[in-house]
Each structure stands twice: as structure tokens, then as C-alpha cells.
Amino acid sequence: MIQVPIIKETALTLMDKAAIDIPDDYLTGLQKAADTEEGDLSSFVLNAMLENYQAAKEDRRAMCADTGVPRWYVKMGNEAQISGGPVALEEALRGATAEATTGVPLRPNRVHPLWRTDHNNNVGLNAPEIEYSFEPDADWIDITTVHKGGLFGSDYRMLFPGDGIEGIKRFFLDCLVAFGKRGLACQPAIIGVGLGGSKDITMVLGKQAACLRTVGDRNPDPKVAELEMELKELGNSIGMGAMGFVGKSMVIDCHIECGFTHTGGMPMSVHAFCLSSRRAVARIHRDGRVEYRTDPNWFTPYMRRETIGWQSTTASLKQSV
Ligand code: SF4
Structure with a gap:
């Protein structure tokens, strides 16, 4: 079972990494x-x-004074379990966004579109965005943050x-x-x-x-x-x-x-x-281990499947026909 305090702590670290450390692949391209x-x-x-x-x-310190709009991408292993479930996960990600706004710090860019209400923490109606995907035969969760400018x-x-x-x-x-x-x-x-x-x-x-x-x-x-x-x-x-x-x-x-x-x-x-192409990724394992990287590996063969079903083996994953 993946514990929510580890998710929150990891999410905070990710906010810091994304805002400050430009990913190596982009840096090499630049x-x-x-x-x-x-x-x-x-x-x-x-x-x-x-x-x-x-x-x-x-x-x-943040690489650009405009720290963009933080958003989250969560890839959940089909066998992953989170204490408190998805609601606790979302609270951890929203909480980390708010704390990082003061801690990193990030510019509080998120406001209500009409009233310009600013909670000064990058959290509000439908913000930050959290998108999900899934991965067969996995018991980890991958959390990616992107500070989109x-x-x-x-x-x-x-x-x-x-x-x-x-x-x-x-x-x-x-x-x-x-x-x-x-x-x-x-x-x-x-x-x-x-x-x-x-x-x-x-x-x-x-x-x-x-x-x-x-x-x-x-x-x-x-x-x-x-x-x-x-x-x-x-x-x-x-x-x-x-x-x-x-x-x-x-x-x-x-x-x-x-x-x-x-x-x-x-x-x-x-x-x-x-x-400022800002992204940072962490894999949280069931036993609480956390590994950081910069490649979200979002578009897996499972994500790009064209078939109805999906058949997996322990050695490799292959698409069913
Ligand atoms: S577009 Fe990107 S680099 Fe330019 S000000 Fe916005 S966040 Fe900074």
C-alpha cells in the first residue's frame, strides 16, 4: 500500500525540481x-x-520569473493501492502545489477567469489539472509535474x-x-x-x-x-x-x-x-521507495494500443489480437 504522506513529500520535491532543474534532454537540445x-x-x-x-x-531559484501553471500527470499501476484512495492522492497533489507556491517559491498565477480571485497558492476551481493513465502489471505510481509556460x-x-x-x-x-x-x-x-x-x-x-x-x-x-x-x-x-x-x-x-x-x-x-520546458517525474513503489527522473514515459505501448483487450506476460507485455 502506497502511503499518502510519501506522495505529498515526493510531490513537494517534484515541484522544486521542475521549477529549478531544466531536464537534461532539453538542455542538450538547447x-x-x-x-x-x-x-x-x-x-x-x-x-x-x-x-x-x-x-x-x-x-x-526558479529558472524563469513566470513559473507557469503547475499541472500533474499520474500513471497508476493496475495493481497499485493508495492509502485513502484517489481522493487522498488528489489532496496530496493540491496540497503540494499550494505549499510549493510559497516554498519554492512559484508565482501564484492561477486566478478566477472572471473575478480574478487569487488564492495565492495556484489552487482553485479545476486547478491544478490532474490527468491519469494506467499501466498493466505494475504496483507503482508515476507522478509527473509540468510547469507549463x-x-x-x-x-x-x-x-x-x-x-x-x-x-x-x-x-x-x-x-x-x-x-x-x-x-x-x-x-x-x-x-x-x-x-x-x-x-x-x-x-x-x-x-x-x-x-x-x-x-x-x-x-x-x-x-x-x-x-x-x-x-x-x-x-x-x-x-x-x-x-x-x-x-x-x-x-x-x-x-x-x-x-x-x-x-x-x-x-x-x-x-x-x-x-522553460519544466518537467519532473517520480516513481513511488509499494514499499515506499522513490526514484526521480525526467522522462515521464507516458506513451507506453499500452497507452498507444489499438486493440480491445490487452494481454500481458511476466516477461513482456504484448497486445492481444
Ligand atoms: S513562455 Fe516560458 S520562458 Fe517565457 S516567460 Fe513564460 S514561462 Fe518563462
Whole structure:
């Protein structure tokens, strides 16, 4: 049985790690962009950000003054048990969010949309978001926090099957140009694309693709993987670099996630996980052991299954047909 005090303590540590320690995969991607960028201002920004991340780590202070909006992703093993159940789990995550707002500290960004009421703790109506997924043959829970910045760096369009790959590229470029020109999210960013599903699922998949996959990770479908690479290249060829200045480093990586959709449509979403791509992950085992990492490993074969059932063995997991 996983005890709630361990979940709360772990969640607090995750808030700290996410706000301060830039994940290695993103840092390496940023370093590569800095090494190849030729635009003067773009290059200046990239190097300043690399210094900034180092200073944040040494001083144990948040890497950006805008600490974004903290959100949680919980992956539960099918055999995992939590003392107090899901209600206690959610209380621990909401409590950790509130305490970290004062402790790290984080900017209290969450307000009521109409009355601008601010509880000064990043907790309120439907905040922070908590999304769930499941994993067969596991008795642990994985908790991921993402401090999502780039509030305006997302968009949606209902494409149609006839728009094809060219339509996808056109909308992708429309988004990146708008994000860059209008300062809707700080670049370079990890860009997530949701394709298919219903309108809401398209948005969810695109955001998860941006926030929950690491730089360099490719979709297991080779044709989708190829499109990810093409979009990345396309995004870096529009003449804009870091913070929309002249350059060629807008996209550190591009990830696409797909969902079966209505035969008449091809909904698409585009999301920017900004220059401060903040995520931290912990696995809490049944015996109370906690392991920290930065790869959420959210999209497992189980998550991407197409079949009705799922058959597992102790040695490996395989899809039933
Ligand atoms: S978009 Fe990201 S890097 Fe830019 S101010 Fe917001 S949180 Fe900071």
C-alpha cells in the first residue's frame, strides 16, 4: 500500500525540481541549437538562457520569473493501492502545489477567469489539472509535474482528410509564425502536435506530446516519426529563432500523437512547451521507495494500443489480437 504522506513529500520535491532543474534532454537540445545558431540576437538569447539555467541550479531559484501553471500527470499501476484512495492522492497533489507556491517559491498565477480571485497558492476551481493513465502489471505510481509556460502558444484547427499532409504543414507553419511574431510563447520550444481524436482529445494529445515526451524521442509509427522530423525542420526554416528574432532555432523537437477520429475530419492542435520546458517525474513503489527522473514515459505501448483487450506476460507485455 502506497502511503499518502510519501506522495505529498515526493510531490513537494517534484515541484522544486521542475521549477529549478531544466531536464537534461532539453538542455542538450538547447546547447545544440546554441552551437549552430547564426542569428546574432537569437544566439545571444540562447547563450543567456544557458547561463540562466546554470545560475538557477546553483542558487536553487526558479529558472524563469513566470513559473507557469503547475499541472500533474499520474500513471497508476493496475495493481497499485493508495492509502485513502484517489481522493487522498488528489489532496496530496493540491496540497503540494499550494505549499510549493510559497516554498519554492512559484508565482501564484492561477486566478478566477472572471473575478480574478487569487488564492495565492495556484489552487482553485479545476486547478491544478490532474490527468491519469494506467499501466498493466505494475504496483507503482508515476507522478509527473509540468510547469507549463507559453500560455498563448497553442492553437486548434479542424482540417479535413483532403487537406492531407500539406494542410498539416500549412497549419503548423501558421501557428509557429504567429507564436514567434506575436510573442505568444518563448522559443525555442518543444512543439507538440495532436492529430485526430475528438476536438478535446486533439488538444489533450498535442499538449501531452509537447510536455511528456523527451527531446529525441520518436513516434513508433515510422511515417509519423518521419513527419515529426519534417515538421521540426520546417519550423526551423522560417527565418525565426529564439524569442522570434532572426535565426533558425525555433523548434528543439517536434512530437506528434494521433487518435482515431471521425472519418470526415482531421482535427489538429499545436502546442509550444516553452523555453522553460519544466518537467519532473517520480516513481513511488509499494514499499515506499522513490526514484526521480525526467522522462515521464507516458506513451507506453499500452497507452498507444489499438486493440480491445490487452494481454500481458511476466516477461513482456504484448497486445492481444
Ligand atoms: S513562455 Fe516560458 S520562458 Fe517565457 S516567460 Fe513564460 S514561462 Fe518563462
